[in-house]
Amino acid sequence: MRKRGIIILGGVAVVAIAAATVAVRTAGFAPANVADGSDIRLAATVPYDLDAAVRHLSEAAQIRTVSNQDPAENQLAEWDRLQAWLASTYPAAHGAMTRTVLPNKTLIYHWPGSDTSLAPVILMAHQDVVPVTPGTEGDWKYPPFAGTIAENAVWGRGTVDDKGSLVGLFEAIDALAKSGFKPKRGLYLVSGHDEEAGGSGAVAAAAKLKAEGVKAIYTLDEGSIVLTDTPVIDGPAIMIGIAEKGYGTLKVTANAPGGHSSMPPAETGVTTLARAVLAIADKPFPMEIRGPGALMIEALAAKKGGTTKMAVANSWLFGPLLKRQLSATPSTAAAFHTTIAPTMLEGSPKENVLPQSANALINYRIAPWNSSADVMARAKEAVGDAKVDLAWVKPPREPSRVSSTKSQGWKWIAAAARADAPDAVLTPTLVVAATDSRSMEPVSEDVYRFMPMHFTLKGAAMIHGTNEHMEVDSFKRMIDFYARLIATSAG
Structure with a gap:
C-alpha cells in the first residue's frame, strides 16, 4: 500500500507541475517577434477623385x-x-x-x-x-x-x-x-x-x-x-x-509492353501507374506547426484567448490536438505542410489498346522547411521498387x-x-x-x-x-x- 501511495502521490505531483506550467505559459503568452508598427508616424493621405x-x-x-x-x-x-x-x-x-x-x-x-x-x-x-x-x-x-x-x-x-x-x-x-x-x-x-x-x-x-x-x-x-x-x-x-511555398510538378511514368486489351497481362502500365500514384499520395508530408503558419496561429490565439490560447501556448502538450484541428480543412492545412496533388493522367489513345507508356502529373506546393530534394526522396521511398520513372516536368521552384x-x-x-x-x-x-x-x-x-x-x-x-x-x-x-x-x- 505504501508503494502504491507513493506512486499516486508522484502522479499527482507530475499533474500539478504540468498544470502549473500550462497556467504560467498561458498567462505570459504573446506572439513573438512580430512588430505592430505602432512606432511609425504615417504620412497623411492625398486627395484624388x-x-x-x-x-x-x-x-x-x-x-x-x-x-x-x-x-x-x-x-x-x-x-x-x-x-x-x-x-x-x-x-x-x-x-x-x-x-x-x-x-x-x-x-x-x-x-x-x-x-x-x-x-x-x-x-x-x-x-x-x-x-x-x-x-x-x-x-x-x-x-x-x-x-x-x-x-x-x-x-x-x-x-x-x-x-x-x-x-x-x-x-x-x-x-x-x-x-x-x-x-x-x-x-x-x-x-x-x-x-x-x-x-x-x-x-x-x-x-x-x-x-x-x-x-x-x-x-x-x-x-x-x-x-x-x-x-x-x-x-x-x-x-x-x-513567405510563399515552392512549386514543382512531378511526372510519374510507367512503361509497359502494350498490346491488345483483349489479352491483358496480370499487370498493365495503367495499374502500375495507379499503384505508384496512390503510394505517393498515401505518404503525405506531416503537419508541422512552424514557420509563418505558427506565427499566424500564435497571433490569432492570443486574440481569441481561453482554451485556444492555452492550447497554442502549450503546444508541447496539445500539439497533436492542434494538428488534428488544423488539418480539418484543406485551406488551413496547406499552411502547415507540403501538399501533394495528383492532377493529370495520360494512358492509351484508344480504349482497347494497352498503353506502352502511362503517366501522371503530381503537383507539389513545398513548405518553407522542405525542398524539392525532400519531395523527390519521399516520392521514391513511397513507390519503392515499382517499375516507374520519376522526373520533374521542369526544374522546381524552391520555397521563398x-x-x-x-x-x-x-x-x-x-x-x-x-x-x-x-x-x-x-x-x-x-x-x-x-x-x-x-x-x-x-x-x-x-x-x-x-x-x-x-x-x-x-x-x-x-x-x-x-x-x-x-x-x-x-x-x-x-x-x-x-x-x-x-x-x-x-x-
Missing part, C-alpha cells in the same frame, strides 16, 4: 491581357494597349517616373529619390489575367471583360487579380505626384507581363535591377488580404505574407525565404494597413500560391505579399473564378494604403 479611379479600373478590365498556358495564344497587342492606356491616363505619374519596357512587355518604372544613399522600395502588380473558363461566360452576372460598374463594384476578370493593385498603385502615385510629393527614397514599380503563366517577366526585371546594383529595403506584391471572418477569431485579420516581421519594411506596411483596420489582428502568414515577388529576393532585403482589400472567406473564392469583382470600398482602401505607404516609406 474616387469616381474617376473607379472608371479607370473599369477601363483597365476591358483590356484583355489574358495569359494563356501557351504563350503563342496571347494577344500581345492587348499589352501594348494597356501600356498606352496607363501612359495617357496617368500623366503626372509618367512625368515623375522613367519607364522601361522590356522586350517581353514587362514594365519597370523608377521614381528617383533625392537621397541616393537610401535603399529604394519596390512595389509590384502584374498586367496579365487568367482566362475565363470556356463555357462559363454565361454564369457571370456581367460580361467578364465589360468592366461593368454596378452594385457598388467593378466587375470583370482581373479587377482583383491584379489590375486592382496595378490601377490602385497608379492612382496613388499620380495623386502624390500632383500634390508635389518628392521622394527621398527611390521607388521602383515593377509590373510583370506573365505572372499567371510562370513569371518570366519578373525574373527578367529582377536580373536588370540586379545588374544596376539595386538593393531595395523591401518589396511589396499581391498575395494576402484583410480577411474579415478569419477562422479561430471569426473576425478581421490583416494577413501579411512573409521567410522575411522579417521586425524590419523597417514590415513596420511601414503594418502601420499603413492598420490605419485602415485598427481593430483587426495583425498577423504574418504563408502564401500558398505563387507571386512574381519571389523573383525579387536577390534585389530586396525583405519581400512581403499583401493587398489591403477586405474579403470574407467565401468572397475570396471568386478570385480566378466566376464573377470576379472589386468592391469600391476595397478599391478606395487600396489607393489610400498605397499612398500612405509610399509617402511614409519613401518620403
